Amino acid sequence: MIRLMAISLASSMLALACSTTGPPREELARAAIAVGTAEDAGAQSHASAEWARARQKLDEAQAATASKEYVRARRLAEQAFVDAELAAAISRSEVAMQHARELRESIETLHDETRDGGPSPEAM
Numbered sequence: 001m002i003r004l005m006a007i008s009l010a011s012s013m014l015a016l017a018c019s020t021t022g023p024p025r026e027e028l029a030r031a032a033i034a035v036g037t038a039e040d041a042g043a044q045s046h047a048s049a050e051w052a053r054a055r056q057k058l059d060e061a062q063a064a065t066a067s068k069e070y071v072r073a074r075r076l077a078e079q080a081f082v083d084a085e086l087a088a089a090i091s092r093s094e095v096a097m098q099h100a101r102e103l104r105e106s107i108e109t110l111h112d113e114t115r116d117g118g119p120s121p122e123a124m
Contacts, residue, residue, distance in 0.1 A: 021070055021071070022070060023065050023068075023070055023073070024061070024065065024070060024073050024074035024077050027061075027073075027074050027077035027078055027081070028058075028061060028062065028065065028073070028077045030077070030081050031054075031057075031058050031061065031077040031078070031080040031081040031084065032058060034054070034080070034081045034084035034085055034088070035051075035054050035055055035058050035080065035084045037084070037088055038050075038051050038054060038084045038085070038087040038088035038091065039051065041087075041088045041091040041092055041095075042091045042094075042095060043084075043087035043088055043090070043091040045091075046090060046091035046094040046095065047086070047087040047088075047090035047091045047094070050083055050084075050086050050087035050090060051083075051084070051087040051091075053083045053087075054080045054081075054083035054084035054086075054087055055080075057076045057077075057079045057080035057083060058076075058077065058080040058084075060076045061073045061074075061076035061077040061080055064076060
């Protein structure tokens with residue numbers, strides 16, 4: 001019984017080891033999608049350093065995969081994913097803060113107009 005459990009455990013560990021040493025297709029796909037999402041969120045202009053780092057790591061991961069350096073490729077793809085997620089979050093935050101500033105300015109303008117008795121003739 002113990003021998004059977006040991007063989008089962010060993011075969012499970014071997015299967016796990018084999019599954020993590022192949023090409024990191026899923027990790028590369030996730031990283032590529034995250035980089036594209038960050039780009040769509042405006043990260044190139046709002047979080048350019050983070051976006052560039054994600055793009056570079058994705059490129060390096062693809063090159064490592066082509067060289068069959070799968071462990072390195074997987075690590076780089078995971079890092080690219082995290083960097084891209086950070087870039088997208090920074091970009092979304094910057095855009096939200098800009099919208100908040102614009103909204104605050106509009107509210108202040110409306111407040112000034114109502115306090116002064118309405119819009120100025122030049123504004124009409």
